[in-house]
Amino acid sequence: MDAGPVEILISAILVVGGFFALVGSWGLARMPTLMTRLHGPTKVTTLGVGSCLIASMIYFPAMQGTFSAHELLITLFLFLTAPITANMIAKAHLHRQKRGLDAEPMDGIADSLPESGVGTGWATFAGRLTEPSDPPR
Amino acid sequence: MSIEFLVASGVGVLSAAGIYLVLRARTFPVVLGLAFMSYAINVFLFASGRVVINQPPIWGKDVAAYTDPLPQALVLTAIVIAFGMTALVVVLALRTYLEVGTDHVDGLMDGKATPEAPPAEAPTIDTPAAISGASSGETRP
Amino acid sequence: MIEIAVLFTISCVGLAMALNLWRLAKGPTQADRILALDTMTINAIALMVLMQIQQGSAVYFEAALLLAMVGFVGTVAYCKFLLRGDIIE
Amino acid sequence: MGPHPFDVIDSRAELTLAWIALLPFLGALAPALAIRLGRNACALATGLVTATALALLLSLAPQVMAGQVVTARLEWFPGLGLNLNFFLDALGLMFAGMILGIGLLVIIYARFYLAKADPMGRFFAFLLLFQGAMVGIVLSDNILLLLIFWELTSLSSFLLIGYWRHLPEGRQGARMALTVTGLGGLSLIAGLLILGQIAGSYDLSVILQSGEAIQASPLYLPALILILVGCFAKSAQFPFHFWLPHAMAAPTPVSAYLHSATMVKAGIFLLARLWPALSGTEAWFYLVGGVGLFTMVFAAVVALFKDDLKGLLAYSTISHLGMLTFLFGLGTPAAAVAGVFHIINHATFKAALFMNAGIVDHEAGTRDLRKLGGLFTLMPIAATLAVLSAAAMAGVPPMNGFISKEMMLMEAVDTTAFGLNWLVPALVMIGVLFSAAYAFRYVVGVYFGPKRESYPAKPHDAPFGMWAPPALLVILAVAIGLAPALVAGPLVNAVAAVVTGGAASEKHLSLWHGFNLPLVMSLAALVGGGILLASHRQLERVWLALGLPDAKRMFDTTTLALARAAQRFTEAVHNGSLQRYMFVILATAVIIALAGFVSADYVQGGRPTLPAPGAAVVAWVLLVGGTTAVVLGHRHRYLSLIFISVIGLVVSLTFVFLSAPDLALTQISVEVVTILLLLVALNLMPKTSPVESGTGRRLRDGLLATLGGLGMAGATWALLRREGPASISEFHWNNSYSGGGGTNVVNVILVDFRGFDTFGEIIVLGIAALTIFALLDTAGRGASGRRLAKWTPDQNRSPERHPMMLVVATRLLLPLALVVGFYIFLRGHNEPGGGFIAGLVVSVALLMQYMASGYAWANRRLPVDHHGLIGFGVMAAAVTGLAAMVFGVPFLTSAYEYVPIPLIGDVGLSSALAFDIGVACTVVGVVMLALHHLSSVAQRAEKTPASDEPMDVDPSRPRAPAPAGPGGEGA
Amino acid sequence: MSHWVIAPVLLPALLAPILLLFLRKRLMESRVVSIAACLSLLGLAILLMVQADSGVTAAYALGNWQAPFGIIMVLDRLSALMLLITAILALAVMIYAVVTGLDRKGWHFHPLFQFQLLGLNGAFLTGDLFNLFVFFEVLLIASYGLMLHGGGGARLKAGVQYVVINLVGSTLFLVAVGLLYGATGTLNMAHMAQRVAAAPVGDHGLILAGGLLMTAVFALKAAVFPLHFWLPRTYVSTSIAMAALFAIMTKVGAYCILRFTTVVFGDGAGPMAWAQADYLLPAALATMLVGFIGVLGARNLRHLAAFSVVGSMGTLVATIAVFTPEATAAALYYLPHSTFAAAALFLVADQIARRRGDYGDALSPSPIFTQAGPLSVLFFLTAIAVVGLPPLSGFPGKLLILDAVRSAPGGWWIWGFILGTTVIALLGFARAGSTLFWKSAATPGVIKAAAPVAPVTAAMVVVGLLSVLVALTVAGGQISVYLEATADQIYTPASYIAGVMGPG
Amino acid sequence: MIKKLLPHPALTVTLIVVWMLLANQITLGGFVLGVIIGIILPILTSPFWPDRPRVRFGPATWFYLALVLWDIVTASFQIALIVLFRRSKDLRPAWLVVPLDVRSPEAITMLAGTISMTPGTVSCDVSACGRALLVHALDTPDPEAEVARIKRRYEARLKRIFV
Numbered sequence A: 001m002d003a004g005p006v007e008i009l010i011s012a013i014l015v016v017g018g019f020f021a022l023v024g025s026w027g028l029a030r031m032p033t034l035m036t037r038l039h040g041p042t043k044v045t046t047l048g049v050g051s052c053l054i055a056s057m058i059y060f061p062a063m064q065g066t067f068s069a070h071e072l073l074i075t076l077f078l079f080l081t082a083p084i085t086a087n088m089i090a091k092a093h094l095h096r097q098k099r100g101l102d103a104e105p106m107d108g109i110a111d112s113l114p115e116s117g118v119g120t121g122w123a124t125f126a127g128r129l130t131e132p133s134d135p136p137r
Numbered sequence B: 001m002s003i004e005f006l007v008a009s010g011v012g013v014l015s016a017a018g019i020y021l022v023l024r025a026r027t028f029p030v031v032l033g034l035a036f037m038s039y040a041i042n043v044f045l046f047a048s049g050r051v052v053i054n055q056p057p058i059w060g061k062d063v064a065a066y067t068d069p070l071p072q073a074l075v076l077t078a079i080v081i082a083f084g085m086t087a088l089v090v091v092l093a094l095r096t097y098l099e100v101g102t103d104h105v106d107g108l109m110d111g112k113a114t115p116e117a118p119p120a121e122a123p124t125i126d127t128p129a130a131i132s133g134a135s136s137g138e139t140r141p
Numbered sequence C: 001m002i003e004i005a006v007l008f009t010i011s012c013v014g015l016a017m018a019l020n021l022w023r024l025a026k027g028p029t030q031a032d033r034i035l036a037l038d039t040m041t042i043n044a045i046a047l048m049v050l051m052q053i054q055q056g057s058a059v060y061f062e063a064a065l066l067l068a069m070v071g072f073v074g075t076v077a078y079c080k081f082l083l084r085g086d087i088i089e
Numbered sequence D: 001m002g003p004h005p006f007d008v009i010d011s012r013a014e015l016t017l018a019w020i021a022l023l024p025f026l027g028a029l030a031p032a033l034a035i036r037l038g039r040n041a042c043a044l045a046t047g048l049v050t051a052t053a054l055a056l057l058l059s060l061a062p063q064v065m066a067g068q069v070v071t072a073r074l075e076w077f078p079g080l081g082l083n084l085n086f087f088l089d090a091l092g093l094m095f096a097g098m099i100l101g102i103g104l105l106v107i108i109y110a111r112f113y114l115a116k117a118d119p120m121g122r123f124f125a126f127l128l129l130f131q132g133a134m135v136g137i138v139l140s141d142n143i144l145l146l147l148i149f150w151e152l153t154s155l156s157s158f159l160l161i162g163y164w165r166h167l168p169e170g171r172q173g174a175r176m177a178l179t180v181t182g183l184g185g186l187s188l189i190a191g192l193l194i195l196g197q198i199a200g201s202y203d204l205s206v207i208l209q210s211g212e213a214i215q216a217s218p219l220y221l222p223a224l225i226l227i228l229v230g231c232f233a234k235s236a237q238f239p240f241h242f243w244l245p246h247a248m249a250a251p252t253p254v255s256a257y258l259h260s261a262t263m264v265k266a267g268i269f270l271l272a273r274l275w276p277a278l279s280g281t282e283a284w285f286y287l288v289g290g291v292g293l294f295t296m297v298f299a300a301v302v303a304l305f306k307d308d309l310k311g312l313l314a315y316s317t318i319s320h321l322g323m324l325t326f327l328f329g330l331g332t333p334a335a336a337v338a339g340v341f342h343i344i345n346h347a348t349f350k351a352a353l354f355m356n357a358g359i360v361d362h363e364a365g366t367r368d369l370r371k372l373g374g375l376f377t378l379m380p381i382a383a384t385l386a387v388l389s390a391a392a393m394a395g396v397p398p399m400n401g402f403i404s405k406e407m408m409l410m411e412a413v414d415t416t417a418f419g420l421n422w423l424v425p426a427l428v429m430i431g432v433l434f435s436a437a438y439a440f441r442y443v444v445g446v447y448f449g450p451k452r453e454s455y456p457a458k459p460h461d462a463p464f465g466m467w468a469p470p471a472l473l474v475i476l477a478v479a480i481g482l483a484p485a486l487v488a489g490p491l492v493n494a495v496a497a498v499v500t501g502g503a504a505s506e507k508h509l510s511l512w513h514g515f516n517l518p519l520v521m522s523l524a525a526l527v528g529g530g531i532l533l534a535s536h537r538q539l540e541r542v543w544l545a546l547g548l549p550d551a552k553r554m555f556d557t558t559t560l561a562l563a564r565a566a567q568r569f570t571e572a573v574h575n576g577s578l579q580r581y582m583f584v585i586l587a588t589a590v591i592i593a594l595a596g597f598v599s600a601d602y603v604q605g606g607r608p609t610l611p612a613p614g615a616a617v618v619a620w621v622l623l624v625g626g627t628t629a630v631v632l633g634h635r636h637r638y639l640s641l642i643f644i645s646v647i648g649l650v651v652s653l654t655f656v657f658l659s660a661p662d663l664a665l666t667q668i669s670v671e672v673v674t675i676l677l678l679l680v681a682l683n684l685m686p687k688t689s690p691v692e693s694g695t696g697r698r699l700r701d702g703l704l705a706t707l708g709g710l711g712m713a714g715a716t717w718a719l720l721r722r723e724g725p726a727s728i729s730e731f732h733w734n735n736s737y738s739g740g741g742g743t744n745v746v747n748v749i750l751v752d753f754r755g756f757d758t759f760g761e762i763i764v765l766g767i768a769a770l771t772i773f774a775l776l777d778t779a780g781r782g783a784s785g786r787r788l789a790k791w792t793p794d795q796n797r798s799p800e801r802h803p804m805m806l807v808v809a810t811r812l813l814l815p816l817a818l819v820v821g822f823y824i825f826l827r828g829h830n831e832p833g834g835g836f837i838a839g840l841v842v843s844v845a846l847l848m849q850y851m852a853s854g855y856a857w858a859n860r861r862l863p864v865d866h867h868g869l870i871g872f873g874v875m876a877a878a879v880t881g882l883a884a885m886v887f888g889v890p891f892l893t894s895a896y897e898y899v900p901i902p903l904i905g906d907v908g909l910s911s912a913l914a915f916d917i918g919v920a921c922t923v924v925g926v927v928m929l930a931l932h933h934l935s936s937v938a939q940r941a942e943k944t945p946a947s948d949e950p951m952d953v954d955p956s957r958p959r960a961p962a963p964a965g966p967g968g969e970g971a
Numbered sequence E: 001m002s003h004w005v006i007a008p009v010l011l012p013a014l015l016a017p018i019l020l021l022f023l024r025k026r027l028m029e030s031r032v033v034s035i036a037a038c039l040s041l042l043g044l045a046i047l048l049m050v051q052a053d054s055g056v057t058a059a060y061a062l063g064n065w066q067a068p069f070g071i072i073m074v075l076d077r078l079s080a081l082m083l084l085i086t087a088i089l090a091l092a093v094m095i096y097a098v099v100t101g102l103d104r105k106g107w108h109f110h111p112l113f114q115f116q117l118l119g120l121n122g123a124f125l126t127g128d129l130f131n132l133f134v135f136f137e138v139l140l141i142a143s144y145g146l147m148l149h150g151g152g153g154a155r156l157k158a159g160v161q162y163v164v165i166n167l168v169g170s171t172l173f174l175v176a177v178g179l180l181y182g183a184t185g186t187l188n189m190a191h192m193a194q195r196v197a198a199a200p201v202g203d204h205g206l207i208l209a210g211g212l213l214m215t216a217v218f219a220l221k222a223a224v225f226p227l228h229f230w231l232p233r234t235y236v237s238t239s240i241a242m243a244a245l246f247a248i249m250t251k252v253g254a255y256c257i258l259r260f261t262t263v264v265f266g267d268g269a270g271p272m273a274w275a276q277a278d279y280l281l282p283a284a285l286a287t288m289l290v291g292f293i294g295v296l297g298a299r300n301l302r303h304l305a306a307f308s309v310v311g312s313m314g315t316l317v318a319t320i321a322v323f324t325p326e327a328t329a330a331a332l333y334y335l336p337h338s339t340f341a342a343a344a345l346f347l348v349a350d351q352i353a354r355r356r357g358d359y360g361d362a363l364s365p366s367p368i369f370t371q372a373g374p375l376s377v378l379f380f381l382t383a384i385a386v387v388g389l390p391p392l393s394g395f396p397g398k399l400l401i402l403d404a405v406r407s408a409p410g411g412w413w414i415w416g417f418i419l420g421t422t423v424i425a426l427l428g429f430a431r432a433g434s435t436l437f438w439k440s441a442a443t444p445g446v447i448k449a450a451a452p453v454a455p456v457t458a459a460m461v462v463v464g465l466l467s468v469l470v471a472l473t474v475a476g477g478q479i480s481v482y483l484e485a486t487a488d489q490i491y492t493p494a495s496y497i498a499g500v501m502g503p504g
Numbered sequence F: 001m002i003k004k005l006l007p008h009p010a011l012t013v014t015l016i017v018v019w020m021l022l023a024n025q026i027t028l029g030g031f032v033l034g035v036i037i038g039i040i041l042p043i044l045t046s047p048f049w050p051d052r053p054r055v056r057f058g059p060a061t062w063f064y065l066a067l068v069l070w071d072i073v074t075a076s077f078q079i080a081l082i083v084l085f086r087r088s089k090d091l092r093p094a095w096l097v098v099p100l101d102v103r104s105p106e107a108i109t110m111l112a113g114t115i116s117m118t119p120g121t122v123s124c125d126v127s128a129c130g131r132a133l134l135v136h137a138l139d140t141p142d143p144e145a146e147v148a149r150i151k152r153r154y155e156a157r158l159k160r161i162f163v
């Protein structure tokens, strides 16, 4: 079986993608605390999927002769949403840890979460700012 | 291991879970059970057209093989109907919980007392008897 | 060659999903479970894309696209439930 | 002669006959209307109806007496063989005459008997209904028709017995009568239907001619028994006799009419009517004769110890009915003649006696023999009539009762039963002895002996209207007794000829038959009766000591026990437990399907299997793992939802893997909306389920679940492993593009080939939304409203409602998602997609805004009437379909055209697209409406004003002092 | 192809959104439109009945896709009869709901009612098994809405059970459809009949499993023991007028059993033919028993009425389960009878309950209430009808059944059960009536909190329904002729198959 | 007028591109339809996005995007290494507080998103006043330096894009 450069490229991207996907989930599985687990999926898995998408984006025009741009859209979508997802999960976690629900002390949220240093608490615990800290611009 | 085996056993597992859950005493697990039944039935109905890989039911001049499209259309209809029914039953469960104060499927408080069950007394054969039984919404102000 | 690469990647993703399931079952926190589910969804997108390459058919992209969209919505909803109880307020 | 041996004589007679049958029914309206004119008018109207019918009957009498049979036929249910066939022969004439004649007298009597407070119109209306039913019985030439009238007598007598609603005895008596005679009626239905089956026709005229065939049939005995049960129940034969005494709670005219003269004779009538077809067998002899004889003796004994006048008469009636049954049971023509004759006699004296009892009750204020006595001088007319009619009842010569009793004794002494020739005569002797005794007791107890110091009322003779009817009957009784051949002879002979089918020779009725054994027995009975009466007090002590069971109490106990048992059974079975119901239903389904599977042949198919790749196995593991997690952890609801998502994901992947992109799209989008719904609902509901099922129940449920799961797996496996016949979807595939204008065959099926399904499906969605709305709109009221008002969050909550990053992201995502939705909608006909998925995508896009920026804020920016959207969607789909009909093709016939549009190019415009718009609109409307109202219920629970700001944290916003974080507890 | 066939489905399908879109908040207009719609449906049903009486099975190919590829609506005598029964009942219940103001007790009564009719009519007309599922869902979900109409705790609780059980029923329906489609490759019932007849023996196990499961689903709708459990509490807890409308819902199940079995599992099905009968007959007999025992043990009028529906379904299904033309003709006579009788009973119960105030419909004596006299007459007549006594149609109905089933296998069992349960029912009704009317006459006191009721019109609706029963009785002969023709048509499935699939 | 028709020109362009990507083919018809969508959708959805920030589309923007992309890739490798080879007890996770100079929610979101996607950091929360960002770092020896890096590398550049 002879493999052209495109094939090699596609295969390489695929393998990298698979590697990242696995590593991301491996991180999720093995890291000690939620906050540390959060890093793997947010970046690594997203990139892994992104690699697969890119591979696909090359594969279809090159091997099938059909043009497909949907991959780009999906990638865009994932990159747009991944940080928000991470943010929401982190907020939920902060909230629950601070309230002592399914406690995971290693994250240090209950006791050693830093102050914001700008006069108000973090939004998850303080909600809307109740008093203006400086005059409106 | 064949795909057929995986699909068949998957349907079986989903059905079993559905049956077990609809037999629970609270509305919420019952709704989950209905959802499981719905999953099971969707896959089953789909399987009634046999399973094929990589032959989507998209017509083309040169396409010779395809997946049976009819069960897919049926499943689509079934999914949509199940969706409407699930929405209804969820709302009904919530509404009943709000009205009655319990989410027991029989409307029992703490699964014990029987607020609606008629008192255990003799039927009225020319003997005075208490008024029992449910009353319709209209007859009671 | 691509076939082998795809097979490898599919195996990786499959393994990843199994790991996700493990985390999902283990928790220990609710946030862990949500995270595991979200990751599983993203892996599923990868799986769909890989299946397409394997089958050489491009009809499944919408499924992947949609999965990306609703996966996000679902995760947000689960988080919002933990945060507020009421997800639409 | 054809199947109907009786020829129509002339059309006028036919018409007359029809009128006789019909008149009382139509006439029942007369008293109900005439009561407005007063009580006299009411009675008069009733009397006129009956008199007219009687006159019509008498006008036919000469023909009938001449041996002719008048018939009238009208088809009703020809297929069933139930027709309005009437015939009038001598038997019918005699009974109809009795019913109408005594009816007339009873009407006159009742006019004076009923109190002012009694609603007379109702009474006479019921009475006429009864009369009609009774006349119907005796005139029916169709046994099914006869059954109808038979049951009608039960119903109308129910109404008449319960006429005095305030009396518990009346209610109980009526119910008892209805129960017993109703039961008998049903038995009769069965018996007569079998009889009709044997004879091949339900027409009596045919049945009567098929006697031999009937008696030879193996079904003869069951039919006979069933028919006899009917007759015995109606005619108060042992063991069905007990209802009759309690029916005496009815007003006395009713007792006189129904319970002595007419209704109770219906059973006897039927015995007589069917005599030619059924009698003459051993079974007939022992069953009918035996029951009759026993009843006669037993009831006569009981009658002697009844202190209530009507009770005494009731048992006397039972006894006499027993005698009649006995006579017909003997099966000999001579006995039948005696029976016929005694029917007339009994009607005369017993009706008179009942009326007499009514007079006593009316005037003296009591019917209790222990409180009566010495009334002779106070009520001479009544006393005279009583003496005469009681004499007839006792069989004192020269009254008519004497003659028929003689004839009965004559038959009895010749009868051998069980090989014993003394058994029947001896029993009969006891019967007549006690008959004489209670007859004497009636007269002596009421009228003779010392006058009492006080009676409950002040007794005096009744008005003319009340004593004239019994007087007339007594005169008749005396006349028959003195000149039986002259007064009753022709009728009796004619009837006997009919009953016996001509077997009875002309019999000369006479008072004097010469000095023979029956005469000795008769005289001995009279003397013995006197002795019995004299020693009544001692006998009563013995009788009371015997302590015979009280039939009423037994009946009451039985019915009460039945009703209680019914109630207990019903409530034990229908205990309101959904878990039980569901188990039974699911178990039934599983068992039925398995039974079907194993009871027919099955051969495993030969379709080759596809090897499963590793990813599929992983997906399977995810599915099983997720499912197990939900089943084991279902009590933790939120967790269950997370695991459910795994299953949804796997199912979607399965659809992708197995070449069903549309299904995958739908599954994915439905999944998320469902989860959102469940989460919104869960917020207000308990977050966990308590442990309620014991191990036993869980094991049981698990067993059923396993069985059901195995069944489903087996079914799936069986289907997947066989090729099966070619599907109709071949056609869909081949015609999708050419006929439906689309390449996505699934979508073309949905909107075209099977567009009607989709039409129904969006209607289901629409109705779901309407119902959801109706449910939630009222959630703020009543118990639910109070509960919402008291509701407090059961979980700790963050004060932040609208996280900034989320809000910003969704703002960008909204237009993107809408583009995707539009795209999916447009391509649906040719590629995976379509209206439903597009609708869901748009809904999800909008819901993102609701989730992120808040319900109130987003809703202000999307002022869409959800109802309108749903209505529009359904209408759009319907109108698309209707448009086809304008062109004369069926509903939902599609049309498509590739239209060149400048710059854009050829665009496939298909009517299916318009249909799909309807689908999409409905979906959006439904989803939004459901979540809109769910969330508004939640808002009501929250009791905090909706936030005006789309995000809680916004450093760019000029800040105004705002209220504290809503509902949250600051850190 | 006559477009009239689709009209009974289209008319409510169009009116419901109109009522929803434009008349949602206009009660009077809604009422006028609704009643006019019911009248039109009645007219349509009569028209279709006349059309069907030609004996030709008319097929209407939706979307102009011929059988078996598209969905076919089928009009024959049987479906026309069901349409007519539905239309009459709907008109009566609609008028009753309007005069008693039931339609004001909650949202969307009128659109839901039209949707309900749409589902019913569709179910009676369709010749396609999956489309039948869709119409089942339409009629069920509309019935959920109507069942819950008016609200209240008891109704909601019962509603949960009703909805959940029916959702499971719908799932089972799909299992059956899947089995049958998988084994025969078709959904059209006529086509399925052909496929079943030609099926290799090895397929029979799956086909029969599907067929029996399908029948079980229909039996669930028909409230056949032990699948009847949903009925009593549902009918007791919903508004009584809706319970009256639901008298037709069980008949849908009976209709489907008859249609499906005779077309697909008739003589052509070889060794599988009439397999349904073995299970249906004993189940139906048990249904009769359970139903009428329930009547005897009822604590209130609605229990009584609900269980009498169960009992009468037992009678009906037992007769159907004989599967002979004679028995089916008798069943078809009993079907409208039991429908209208049950509806009348519910409506009478409603009027009694309204007037008894706090005593409601409990079977215990109350002080005398207004209009007790006329109501007692109506109750008496209705009871006669339900129990099956003369002179109303129940009696000839039962005679027809007894006459027709006698020579069938199991016929004597049916005899015994029908006659026996009639006694039980008689006892139950006598007890109820004498308690309600006679005993109440003797109970001192006054009624408090009687609900307002339109006396004349409401009673007239009952009178109207009873008149239908009278007409059924008086014109029984002519009606029987139609029904015999109907039964003959049913048992000539070839005519149905030819009508749907075209000749040849 | 233009503002009314094109409330979000950048969005319009994005939508046209997205549409073309979705349509999978470059045709005039598809483009025209894309333009129509690109014009209509922003108008329809503009109520949902009030106070839209001004974004300067210039080389700075493109450079920023490229930078982030590069960081994502390298970040992934870094994390992969940590995940695979670092023992849990050797991890040096830390909470970082990033004081913010940017004010528009869009800019903050962009910054937070960037932080999340790039090496070893995930942004977890903002302060209630929106002036500080809470970031979690997976493994950092020097939190101060990390904060400074974030501000320098990303925030400074963003300030030039969001004006």
Ligand code: NA
Residues within 6 Å of the ligand: D662, D744, D746, D747, D750, D828, D829, D831, D832, D833, D834, D835
């Ligand atoms: Na589609």
Ligand code: NA
Residues within 6 Å of the ligand: D751, D752, D753, D755, D892, D893, D894, E062, E063, E064
């Ligand atoms: Na069409």
